[in-house]
Amino acid sequence: MSRIVLIKNARVFSPRDLGVCDILVAGEKIEKIDQGLTLPAEIGETVDADGAWLIPGLVDSLAHISGGGGEGGFATRTPELDPRDAFRSGVTTVIGVLGTDATTRTLNELYGKARALNAQGLSCYMHSGSYQFPVTTLTGSVRTDIMLVDSIIGVGELAISDHRSSQPSISELVRVASDARVAGLLSGKSGVISVHVGGCKGQLQPLFDAVEASDIPISQFYPTHINRNESLLEHGIAFARAGGYIDFTTSTTREILASGELRASAALRLALEAGAPAERITFSSDAQGSMTNFCDKGTLQDIEVGSVTSLFEEFRRAVREENVDFVRALQAVTANPARVLGLRHKGHIAVGRDADLAILDPASFDVHHVMARGRWQYFDGRLRFRGAFAGI
Structure with a gap:
């Protein structure tokens, strides 16, 4: 009944x-x-x-649902997502990804956790791949992963401008985006490429170059961690003005903020004030990811675990402390991520x-x-x- x-x-x-x-x-x-x-x-x-x-229930577009490999060694491997943390903070949809570790954390594990969360009441999807190139897949190719596995809606989080990245070339970025885009068109999914953007000097330039070198629309790339520092935020605002989507990470630590990162709530206010389209900005929690703070020479200084509860906390902070319009802030955690992810029944x-x-x-x-x-x-x-x- x-x-x-x-x-x-x-x-x-x-x-x-x-x-x-x-x-x-x-x-x-x-x-x-x-x-x-x-x-x-x-x-x-x-x-x-x-x-x-x-x-609407909040849509978290990036979470390490099966846990992540800590950059401080095996003892810092992070735990899996507990659905209770999502429910108590208003999150009803999550997208699972792999990060730095695609060796001891696998797509098979990610798929199993996504199925488990779905059975427990959350709506859970996932991306093929991880930080690394070539892209790790379940079926042997990005195209068949997206087309034949219902849970898989895109690729990510593929890393650029980061010392942990595989340093993909522009042609390699274009090839992955092309495969994902065609698969998305054929299957009715977004085929989006979730891109981890590190703190290195390249910033978003590899994505601008990939768009310039191909017929791939800029909206096919979905870069995250754009609130990592003020310089990257400025590059992200230009990316959004050019028609792309940008994502701000809500999980952080005092040490990371002290190193120059902006809170997602503050980044949202600054981006809107600078003329970035409100409908092209999203928040994600990076839940269960290892929150790392590296010094200039790449040495790990601090590490903590991201939390899905931070998504609602930063939404609330944007309204209450940054004086962002309620509807615009709400869009960033509901309608906007649902749109870029192609989840027409969500948000x-x-x-x-x-x-x-x-x-x-x-x-x-x-x-x-x-x-x-x-x-x-x-x-x-x-x-x-x-x-x-x-x-x-």
Whole structure:
């Protein structure tokens, strides 16, 4: 029997402000948005939002869901993503990636973790590949990975301008992007290339050069960590103005901030003030990734673990501390990443879209309820999610 839930008297941000509405959810989808809706108790559940803000579930476009290899040696390998951390912070969709370590962390593991998270209520997709070139794949090629594996929507995170990168040539970047683009066209997916951008002097120039040397549109490349420093941010703003998407990382540490990184919230404000299109900026958490701080000579100074909860925290900070317009900040964690990733059923509140929803207290800006694919996973500040094993 389909689950039916009526959410009444919510101020709905789709992310556009729709005013106070009622939302009817049937199964995993949003069935109706209107005012004055009613639902008999014997048919389903009615929840009165009492004017609280209803937003789309957050879309985290980059997370190391199966854990990452720490650059401080095997003892610093990071743990897998716990779906409870996502639910309690309003995140309902995640994209899994490999990073520096594609030797002891494999695509097979990543695929298995993505399937597990899906079974646990999160919507989870993944990218083929890792930092390295040639691209590691499941089936033998980027094209068949994207076309034949439902979970795989693109490639990433391929590293450039970083001492940990394989230093791909412009022609190699073009070839990967071409394969991913064609596969995306044939399969109805984005075929996007998630690009890890390090702190080296090349910055985004390899991507500008790849676009200049080919017919690949700039929007096929999706560079992340653009808030790494002010110089890279300026390059990223130019990239967004040219028609590309840029992504700011929300996980950070005091040491990394002290070395010159900007908070994602501050980077968003600065980018908007500089004229970057609001619809071309996203946030991602880099959850479970190793948060590394290297000195100028490449020696590791500090290392911590990224957190999926940082995605909501930086969204809130953008509104409350950086005075970014609420809808523009919300776009960066909902509609914008859904668009660049080709997830047409995510990131919006609209009839026929997935019932991925979060209800916020407008006074405290805290998450009170979270629904993922039509099921309450977090309600009244308590997790409803239960793992397969008792106590986990």
